[in-house]
Amino acid sequence: MTDVETKRGRVRRLLIDPLASGYGGMGFRFPKGTDEKKQRSYLDWMADWLGYLGDEELKRLRACLSAHGDGAKRCFWPPRATVVFFAQAARPRPIETWPECASWFASIEGPKAREEGTLVATMRFIERNIRPPYTPKDRRDVAQEAANLARRDVEARERVARGRAYPDDAQFVAWYQQLTERAEALIGDGRQAGAA
Incomplete structure (x- = not known):
């Protein structure tokens, strides 16, 4: 029987352990006197929160974080905000794993975005920015991306149907369909919220 590595274990192997053991000469640690429970909580959070990243993305994140330690000597674990920032740069976290962001779709806004034809572009905006498109500029950007994607x-x-597809046409269609299905699934009971 083979051992199956968990997401948490993979994050520890590719990111946490190398940073703690001196990857790039850093040897990340916690400030003296930091409670062991807080240390464990931080590293557990990191292992859980970053589990969505692939191996190569975790390696890139490791390189980024190694230069952004906290403290005068840059040898302490960086703040959570720093980790989130660089993780988002590596790959935006799927909205399904952010209940606070995903709930926006279950409100009246989800069906509204579907009606406007901006559902996929709105989901992508929220994943990238970790917030809904509130400002007029945000909404213009979302509308423009939605028009381009559609x-x-x-x-x-049309090219696939005519047998004259570009090499990436079928891949794009499948990708867009998958995003559409993900966005539709997020709406959930939004239809009821909109009617209330």
């Missing part, structure tokens, strides 16, 4: 989807589907 146009490309229609064009790619």
Whole structure:
């Protein structure tokens, strides 16, 4: 029987352990006097929170964090905000794992975005920015991306149907369909919220 590595174990192996053992000469540690429970809690949070990243993304994150330690000697574990910032740069966290952001779709806003044709673009905006599109500029950007995605989807589907597809057309159509299904699943009871 083979051992199966957990997401938490993979994050520890590729990110936490190398940073703690001196990757890049850092040897991250906690400030003297930090409660062991707080230390364990921070590292557990990191292992759980970063589990969505792939191996190569974790290695890139390790390189970024190694240069952003906290304290005068930059040898302490960085604040959570720093970890989140660089993790988002490596790959935005899927919205399904952010209940605070995903709940926006279950409100009246989800069905509204579907009706406006901006559902996928809105989901992508929230994943990238960790907030809904509140400002007029945000909404313009979302509308523009939605129009571009919809146009490309229609064009790619037409080329595939005619047998004249570009090499990435089928891949784009599948990717866009998957995003659409993810966004629709987030709406959940939003239809009821909109009716209330």
